[in-house]
Amino acid sequence: SNPNSILNLYGSNPEERILESTSIGTASVGLGDGVNNPAITSEGLRILYESSTGHSYIRNLWSAGKLFFDTAGSNTRMTIDQSGNIGIGTTAPAAKLDVTSSRISSDTQIGDFVAPGSTAGTGYVTFGNGFVGWDYGAGVLGINAHSAGGPGGGICIKRVDNGHSNIGILTANPSAPLSFRPATEQKIKLYDSGAGVDTYGFGVEPSELRIATSDGGYITFRTGYYNGAKMTLNNNGSLWTLSGYSQGSDIRLKKNISTVNEALDKVLKLRGVIFEWKTKEYKERGFPKGRHYGVIAQEIEKILPEIVNTDSKGEKSVAYTEIIPVLIEAVKEQQKEIAGLKEQQKAQQKQITELNAQNKLLEQRLSALEKSIKVKRR
Numbered sequence: 603s604n605p606n607s608i609l610n611l612y613g614s615n616p617e618e619r620i621l622e623s624t625s626i627g628t629a630s631v632g633l634g635d636g637v638n639n640p641a642i643t644s645e646g647l648r649i650l651y652e653s654s655t656g657h658s659y660i661r662n663l664w665s666a667g668k669l670f671f672d673t674a675g676s677n678t679r680m681t682i683d684q685s686g687n688i689g690i691g692t693t694a695p696a697a698k699l700d701v702t703s704s705r706i707s708s709d710t711q712i713g714d715f716v717a718p719g720s721t722a723g724t725g726y727v728t729f730g731n732g733f734v735g736w737d738y739g740a741g742v743l744g745i746n747a748h749s750a751g752g753p754g755g756g757i758c759i760k761r762v763d764n765g766h767s768n769i770g771i772l773t774a775n776p777s778a779p780l781s782f783r784p785a786t787e788q789k790i791k792l793y794d795s796g797a798g799v800d801t802y803g804f805g806v807e808p809s810e811l812r813i814a815t816s817d818g819g820y821i822t823f824r825t826g827y828y829n830g831a832k833m834t835l836n837n838n839g840s841l842w843t844l845s846g847y848s849q850g851s852d853i854r855l856k857k858n859i860s861t862v863n864e865a866l867d868k869v870l871k872l873r874g875v876i877f878e879w880k881t882k883e884y885k886e887r888g889f890p891k892g893r894h895y896g897v898i899a900q901e902i903e904k905i906l907p908e909i910v911n912t913d914s915k916g917e918k919s920v921a922y923t924e925i926i927p928v929l930i931e932a933v934k935e936q937q938k939e940i941a942g943l944k945e946q947q948k949a950q951q952k953q954i955t956e957l958n959a960q961n962k963l964l965e966q967r968l969s970a971l972e973k974s975i976k977v978k979r980r
Contacts, residue, residue: 902920
């Protein structure tokens with residue numbers, strides 16, 4: 603019966619009022635308790651528009667109060683507390699955004715995020731089939747294009763210690779700074795020709811680390827990206843180097859050293875061959891065409907078994923460079939034999955010279971004797 607605002611509503615408990623006030627550049631509507639704070643200055647709810655900035659405000663004027671957003675009666679859906687934390691699905695938000703078992707949209711879900719500094723809990727966000735998740739206990743951050751795969755189905759970043767993390771590709775337990783899932787497949791594709799062929803990349807096959815290029819490609823090793831190649835692995839399997847290569851040979855690294863015996867005999871048993879690779883039968887091996895020089899591993903194994911290697915498939919190969927020490931000693935043995943023959947020839951030549959001198963002396967004596975006989979006959 604005694605209104606003190608443009609519109610004054612009276613309720614049984616408590617008295618409520620709606621206030622409207624205007625001043626230069628501002629306009630507001632306030633909702634407050636007429637008994638405790640009729641002036642709407644420190645308690646109540648105010649909706650304010652400020653024309654000087656174009657900003658609009660919704661203010662809870664009670665310093666210890668929260669702002670609740672309810673639907674379906676008194677069911678609180680969102681809360682903003684006095685410190686500015688926002689809660690969705692909770693009336694006591696513990697972080698700037700605290701979401702509990704709620705969905706942002708039909709295909710985006712946030713689950714149980716923990717407050718900064720927390721020492722337990724997990725959190726995740728899904729975007730349709732996409733997935734980003736955090737497991738504090740395992741120290742794992744996972745990113746996956748399909749939520750069903752979890753962290754192990756995409757990229758996984760796992761805490762190793764306080765300052766370091768490992769990255770896993772298709773594995774939830776990376777054991778190195780960069781780890782891939784334990785499967786035999788192409789791991790890294792550096793370039794795709796677009797023809798449906800995996801080219802220029804790295805892969806793992808049973809008992810094999812594979813470095814692949816396209817047909818006709820080759821691999822170079824350089825000191826500086828744009829500098830000339832120091833070593834080139836050609837597509838025919840040959841290796842080109844700028845200045846050759848060296849093998850470890852320091853005597854400090856070796857033991858049980860002995861000279862190769864009967865080297866010449868071993869070399870004489872070796873057989874050098876001219877051959878062609880079976881390119882049609884083993885197309886996948888990429889053997890070079892044409893005629894080549896070499897030896898046969900099975901033959902070498904009978905003479906120098908130490909330089910023949912046999913792989914897990916039973917295929918044999920020869921360490922050609924290890925034939926060199928045998929050749930060195932064989933040449934030395936042969937030179938020794940040649941030197942002996944030279945000495946023998948020298949001795950024989952001396953003997954021949956002496957015999958020639960003796961023959962000449964005999965011829966002289968014979969000639970003198972013949973002359974003496976002729977004189978007597980006269």
